[in-house]
Amino acid sequence: MNRFTKLLLASAALCAVTILPARAEIDVNSLKAAIETSVEADYPKLDALYKDIHAHPEIAFQEEKTASKLAAEMRALGFEVTEKVGKTGLVAIYKNGDGPTIMVRTELDALPMEEKTGLSYASHDKTIWQGRETFVAHNCGHDIHMASWVGTAKTLVGLKDRWQGTLMFIAQPAEETVSGAKAMLADGLFTRFKKPDYGFALHDGPFAYGTISYRVGIGSSNSDSLAIKFHGRGGHGATPQATIDPVMIAARFIVDVQSVISREKDPTEFGVVSIGAIHGGTAENIIPDDVLLLGTIRTFKPEVRAKMLAGIERTAKAAAAMSDAPAPEIKITEGAKAVMNDPGVVATAEKVLKAAFGDKLRPSPPGTPSEDFSEFINAGVPSMFFNIGVYEPERVAAAREGTGPWPPSNHSPLFAPVPKPTIETGVEAMTLAVLSTFDQHANGK
Ligand SMILES: [Zn+2]
Ligand SMILES: [Zn+2]
Numbered sequence: 001m002n003r004f005t006k007l008l009l010a011s012a013a014l015c016a017v018t019i020l021p022a023r024a025e026i027d028v029n030s031l032k033a034a035i036e037t038s039v040e041a042d043y044p045k046l047d048a049l050y051k052d053i054h055a056h057p058e059i060a061f062q063e064e065k066t067a068s069k070l071a072a073e074m075r076a077l078g079f080e081v082t083e084k085v086g087k088t089g090l091v092a093i094y095k096n097g098d099g100p101t102i103m104v105r106t107e108l109d110a111l112p113m114e115e116k117t118g119l120s121y122a123s124h125d126k127t128i129w130q131g132r133e134t135f136v137a138h139n140c141g142h143d144i145h146m147a148s149w150v151g152t153a154k155t156l157v158g159l160k161d162r163w164q165g166t167l168m169f170i171a172q173p174a175e176e177t178v179s180g181a182k183a184m185l186a187d188g189l190f191t192r193f194k195k196p197d198y199g200f201a202l203h204d205g206p207f208a209y210g211t212i213s214y215r216v217g218i219g220s221s222n223s224d225s226l227a228i229k230f231h232g233r234g235g236h237g238a239t240p241q242a243t244i245d246p247v248m249i250a251a252r253f254i255v256d257v258q259s260v261i262s263r264e265k266d267p268t269e270f271g272v273v274s275i276g277a278i279h280g281g282t283a284e285n286i287i288p289d290d291v292l293l294l295g296t297i298r299t300f301k302p303e304v305r306a307k308m309l310a311g312i313e314r315t316a317k318a319a320a321a322m323s324d325a326p327a328p329e330i331k332i333t334e335g336a337k338a339v340m341n342d343p344g345v346v347a348t349a350e351k352v353l354k355a356a357f358g359d360k361l362r363p364s365p366p367g368t369p370s371e372d373f374s375e376f377i378n379a380g381v382p383s384m385f386f387n388i389g390v391y392e393p394e395r396v397a398a399a400r401e402g403t404g405p406w407p408p409s410n411h412s413p414l415f416a417p418v419p420k421p422t423i424e425t426g427v428e429a430m431t432l433a434v435l436s437t438f439d440q441h442a443n444g445k
Contacts, residue, residue: 028355031162031435032428038155039427043420046427049073050147050419051121057110057138059129060174061183063088066108066146070171073150077157079169082193086184088173091193094157099165100441102434103196103381105373106149107142107175115139116413139415140176141204141390147419148202148388148426155431163438168196172372178223178335181375190379198345198437199383201373202426206409207389208396209421212357212429213364214386216346218300221270223335223370224309226295228253228316231326237285244325247280250291253319254278260311271308272298272368298368300338336370342382345437349384352436353429369410384433388425390417 039046049069058066067088071081079092088108115123115137123137153169170189174180190196207213230253232246254275265271273295280291297312299305313330320328353361367387377383389396391407398404408414 028352028432031159031432032356034159035155035428035431036424038158039151039424042151042154043424046147046151046423047419049150050143050423053143053146054119054138055121055123056125057123057136057143058108059112059127059134059136060109060177060180061087062127062129063108063173067171067173070106070108070146070150074153074169077153079153079167085170085189085192086173086180086182086187089180089184089187089189090171091189092153092167092169092171093193094153094167094169096160096166097164099163099438100197101166101168101194102437103168103170103199103376103383104149104152104430104434105170105172105199105201105376106145107180108146108171108173109142109176109180110136110138111140111176111411113137113139113411114413117416119416137413139413140410141415141417142175144204144390144417144419144422144426145202146171147423148430151423151427152430152434155427156434159431159435163435164442165438166194167434168193175372178370178372181372185375185379195379196381197441199373199376199381200349200430200433201371201383201385202430203371203385203387204390204410204417204422204426205367205387206391206396206407206415207387208391208393209389209418210357210393210425211360211362211389212353212386212425213362213389214341214346214350214353214384215364215366216341216343218366219339219341219385220336220366220371220374221298221300221368222302222305222338224297224305225333225335226273226275226293226297226312227329227331227333228293228295229290229329230293230316230320231290231328232287232323233325234289235287237287240287243287244323245287246291246325247288249319249323249325249328250278250280250293252322253316254293256319257312257315260308260315264311265304265307269304270298270300270366270368271304272296273308273312297332298370300366336372337374337378338366339371339374339383339385340377341384342377345382345384348440349433349436352432356428356432386429386433388422388429390422392418
């Protein structure tokens, strides 16, 4: 090695060790400070929006008022807004020079359940859903996502001298029924509008606020819904010999189907089947003609899914055959596919989020709920889906140490995020993730 090469290597090492990381760090810190100032100034408005949406939730494909509230917010920020994309969805576009198109998604819908949090802004609203009256509540926290989404849009517009490209903010209906993403795509989301180059979405969860969890690769499960109608022959409860009892067949199936999970599936692979509803019968002394079971099947891998579907079908047929009953009607409907996070998109955002959040950014194993954000990924948008916590860190720590109960999870009637720190983290993390992607693209890295 000659002197010149040594010198070159030494200066290259110096650049690598000092100059580059120092620059990157300064950028993230100054950006984080700018974002925090913007969010702090905007928070009262975001809080009011959050509490209004929380108090007046709307269920899948009924989210008309919610969508108009978001449309008004986005128009005020200078976005070009198109409403009623996929029934109640909306698309908001903001162009800011040459660069990639980055999509940020929120959901619009709430759940058919009663909120029992006792919060001053709790929902007491009811609606008609699937022919029945039901309470409606934002107990999956999609209202947190909407407030973070508006906050992120506002922050990015405020920082428009720091990035170039197009923002495509979409508000998706009917995530809970895993049908809203498909509805938006079928209504020309990626043909009437430009297909985005990258996509982001977040979801809240029952862990400490201020923390973010993420993963590369599989982020959520495949979801299939299951409906089985067991046919019997109705009659008097006192003369079962003259009947074929579908209640007993259904009961046998509910227990036996769990052996598909424990005996047929590889125990190291994820797979779950849960029966969530049983409909059958009218009175204590009447054996009904039939019983309907509704359930959900969750998996990560296609081969595990195929094995489980086959096992579930075989078990249902066998349960009916044991009672010499007619074959059951089995309907399995594919819902959401697993969310696959793109390694490149995650790596870019991870660097910046790590610099901003330190050890509050945590990689985590895949989650078992499902998410139809996967539809956009499968349509060819490399994406990152991450989670943010909603509860006081001390409360979560106490639960972890066994000195307190676990705080209620999403879909619990008691799910109650702490709004300010949760929304602020959502805005900061999403803004940084989007900016990191614009920056990566601009530098051709
Ligand atoms: Zn949910
Ligand atoms: Zn949700």
